Amino acid sequence: MNVDAVSAVFREVLEISEINADSDFFVMGGDSLLATRVLSAVARASGVELEFDDLLDAPTPGALSKKIAGAA
Amino acid sequence: MNVVVVGAGLAGLTAAAELVARGAEVTVLEARERVGGRTRGLEVEPGGWVDAGAAYLGERHTALTALLAELDLKTTPATVAGASRFALRDAGRTRPGRFPPLSAVALGEMFDALEEVTRLVRPDAPWLTEDAARLDGVTVERWAAERLRHPDARLFLPLFLGEMMAADPARVSVLHMAFYLRSGGGIRYLNAFEGGAQEWRIAGGAHQLCERLAAGLGERVRLGEPVLALHQDAGGVTAVTPRGRVRGAHAVVAVPPVLADAIDHRPGPPAPRSTPVTGPGCAVKVHLVYPSPLWRGLGLSGWSVSAEGPLLSTVDDSPAGGRAGVLTGFVTGAEAVRYAALPASGQRELAVAQAARLFPELPPPTAFHLTDWVHEPYSRGCYAALFGPGDWLRLGPGLTAPHGRVHWAGTETSTEFFGLMEGAIRSGHRVAAEITWRETP
Ligand SMILES: Cc1cc2nc3c(=O)[nH]c(=O)nc-3n(C[C@H](O)[C@H](O)[C@H](O)COP(=O)(O)OP(=O)(O)OC[C@H]3O[C@@H](n4cnc5c(N)ncnc54)[C@H](O)[C@@H]3O)c2cc1C
Numbered sequence: 001m002n003v004d005a006v007s008a009v010f011r012e013v014l015e016i017s018e019i020n021a022d023s024d025f026f027v028m029g030g031d032s033l034l035a036t037r038v039l040s041a042v043a044r045a046s047g048v049e050l051e052f053d054d055l056l057d058a059p060t061p062g063a064l065s066k067k068i069a070g071a072a
Numbered sequence: 073m074n075v076v077v078v079g080a081g082l083a084g085l086t087a088a089a090e091l092v093a094r095g096a097e098v099t100v101l102e103a104r105e106r107v108g109g110r111t112r113g114l115e116v117e118p119g120g121w122v123d124a125g126a127a128y129l130g131e132r133h134t135a136l137t138a139l140l141a142e143l144d145l146k147t148t149p150a151t152v153a154g155a156s157r158f159a160l161r162d163a164g165r166t167r168p169g170r171f172p173p174l175s176a177v178a179l180g181e182m183f184d185a186l187e188e189v190t191r192l193v194r195p196d197a198p199w200l201t202e203d204a205a206r207l208d209g210v211t212v213e214r215w216a217a218e219r220l221r222h223p224d225a226r227l228f229l230p231l232f233l234g235e236m237m238a239a240d241p242a243r244v245s246v247l248h249m250a251f252y253l254r255s256g257g258g259i260r261y262l263n264a265f266e267g268g269a270q271e272w273r274i275a276g277g278a279h280q281l282c283e284r285l286a287a288g289l290g291e292r293v294r295l296g297e298p299v300l301a302l303h304q305d306a307g308g309v310t311a312v313t314p315r316g317r318v319r320g321a322h323a324v325v326a327v328p329p330v331l332a333d334a335i336d337h338r339p340g341p342p343a344p345r346s347t348p349v350t351g352p353g354c355a356v357k358v359h360l361v362y363p364s365p366l367w368r369g370l371g372l373s374g375w376s377v378s379a380e381g382p383l384l385s386t387v388d389d390s391p392a393g394g395r396a397g398v399l400t401g402f403v404t405g406a407e408a409v410r411y412a413a414l415p416a417s418g419q420r421e422l423a424v425a426q427a428a429r430l431f432p433e434l435p436p437p438t439a440f441h442l443t444d445w446v447h448e449p450y451s452r453g454c455y456a457a458l459f460g461p462g463d464w465l466r467l468g469p470g471l472t473a474p475h476g477r478v479h480w481a482g483t484e485t486s487t488e489f490f491g492l493m494e495g496a497i498r499s500g501h502r503v504a505a506e507i508t509w510r511e512t513p
Contacts, residue, residue: 032171033183033260040180052176 001046001068006061009041021062025055048072073511076101076311076320078299078335081109082493083481084326085285085293086139086500092289094508099318100289101311103298103450107286110451111493113279114441116361120394121277124357124443125454126493127389127400128270132257133494135501140274143284147272148392151265152365154373157430159380160227170265170375178224182232185219186259189250196487198251199468207247208464212239215246227379234384234404236262237491238353238455242406248459255490269492275392278493298450301336302478309477312336322507326481326500329467330452341475345467349460352453353491354408354446358383358401358423361439365390365397367431374399376430381407382419383426399427399437412446456491457484472502479503 003021010019013034025038035055042064043049048071058067073096077084080102088098106112112124128150129136140147158165158173165173172179194201201207212233220226233239237252256262262269274280286293301312302323309323325332329345330352365388367374374388383401390398401423403411411419420440427437445454459467472485481503486495 031260031264032169033263036176036180037183037187038180039176040178040184043177043180049175049177052171055176 001042001065003061003065005045006042006065006068009038009045010061013037013041019061022060025059027059030059042068046072073097073322074099074320075507076309076318076323077326078302078311078323079103079109079326079482080107080282080286080293080295081326081482082111082282082496083483083485083500083503084109084324085282085289086497087324087326087481087504088289088292089285090501090504091507092292094504096507098289098292099320100286100293101297101299101313101318102293102295105296107293107295108279108282110445110454111278111282112443113277114359114443116359116391116398116439116441117394117396120391120396121279122359122389122391122398122400123273123278124359124441125445126278127273129274129493130257130261130264130267130269130271132261132269133489133492135497136494139281139497143281145280145284146275148275150270150273150387152368152373152375152388154368154371156373157376159376159378159430161224161379166372170373172228172377174224174228175222178222179228181222182220182225182229183259185216185225186250186253189215189246190253190259193247193250193254195251195254197468198247198487199464201247204247204465207250208245209461210246211461212241212244212246212249216241230405231377231379231384232263234407235402237458238355238404238408239458240351240354240405240409243349243351243460244458245461245463247464251464251487252490255487255495256492257489273389273392281493299335301338303338304476304478320477321511322477322479324479324481324503324507326503328451328453328482329457329484331450332480332482337475337478339476341470341478343467343470345470345480346457347460347463347466350463350467351458351460352446352451353455353458354405354412355454356382356403356408356412356446357443358403358419359389359439359441359443360386360399360401360423360427360437361441362397362399362434362437364395366434367397367399370433372431378426378430381426382411382422383430386427386430401427408446412444416442472506474506479506
């Protein structure tokens, strides 16, 4: 999944449009419940099943897309 | 004008107080020897009260917060910092925060599925939801078996629904679940402590709401008088109790739907308030009392979630400003039915043993209290009635429609915050306005 695809997931789950490659999921209103929905969307799109701590560790579309690429 | 109010829970007493304020004469007939209905206080130490029934509220509960201010009651935060304990796939596990140690992808799958149906429902009139017949015709259990692929999602859904609505997935329709979640403010709001529906408790106990409302009504409230029948004629309504008859120009029935149908209505209402598949929510609340909230000193919040009962979750409910530490255990859904059927000694033994497995560092509790809502003849559903398959289509259209001079209230008549204290209070305001409007020339 590239940065744009991950950004699109953030937008959908957070229901806000102002997301770029450096937007921090938790700063933009994300919580643990919404985090699981990001991770399930990532799994559906890429087949990569990440854990909650992965998103804590890589909370931006930029960082998360790298993590997905690394795990794939 | 005299109005007879049936039931001295939050809905009935709110309606009664408002009608009195608008100049009506009111008689409240309550079956039990106490007011409060599904709110009830339990004194665990001198002056230290916990909630055996309803407990939590959040800032969206605006009618409730207004009532608290009116009655000079305060809230206390329900959130406790610290780590949680989980007994889900493996034995005890400690984790920071409240999120269960299950596959995050699986939980996301479950929340996606819930969000999807929650969005579909029309909250003000769920029976008019597009596709209502299909959603109302299938149980949550069947829907989950088709929709949820991940084992962890299937494991967690019943626990989540137990916590949220004391529901057994086999007994409740998808439409009702979706409606309930939407009505309460959505999954995120309902699930959250901080910033959500469990932000606060009422300092000193939620039972004080009804006690103070009743004190203001004085002798208008009559305890130990179940209404057996309501007879209507052109001029008014006569309520029949074991002690006699009370006449009013109108009556408000502020009791759960199954109990509203148990009253002998003459003439009978055009549609029933419940059906054979209208289920009771099933909850048993257990209170384990300790000398102090010992877990806090160990970095624990007291919050736990277990896949096996009886205590499916525990939470720190220690009275604010008191000394005692109280862990409340929730037994809900099908587990509540099984647990409620055990003898008292077995109930205590199981709960204490489970607490010891979850929190091996704690001494045994100094006291144990159990409140069985499953067998309460005058509640029949706790937290609230659960609409089964087909119910919304049959019952929805008549939810608030008066039957002549008989008007309906109670949390199950409120499409806003259905099943909660907030819904009960809003229904009381709605019914008082309805009667006042009818009587305005
Ligand atoms: C264990 C538990 C936990 C809960 N947790 C929460 C929570 O955290 N937050 C929240 O907001 N809500 C919670 N609820 C739900 C909340 O308690 C209810 O939504 C609310 O109290 C319902 O008020 P009511 O007036 O509609 O009905 P009730 O409180 O049920 O009042 C009905 C009254 O009518 C009386 N009655 C019944 N039949 C007759 C008759 N024939 N004649 C005369 N009187 C009759 C009953 O005795 C009762 O007093 C919980 C409920 C339970 C049981």
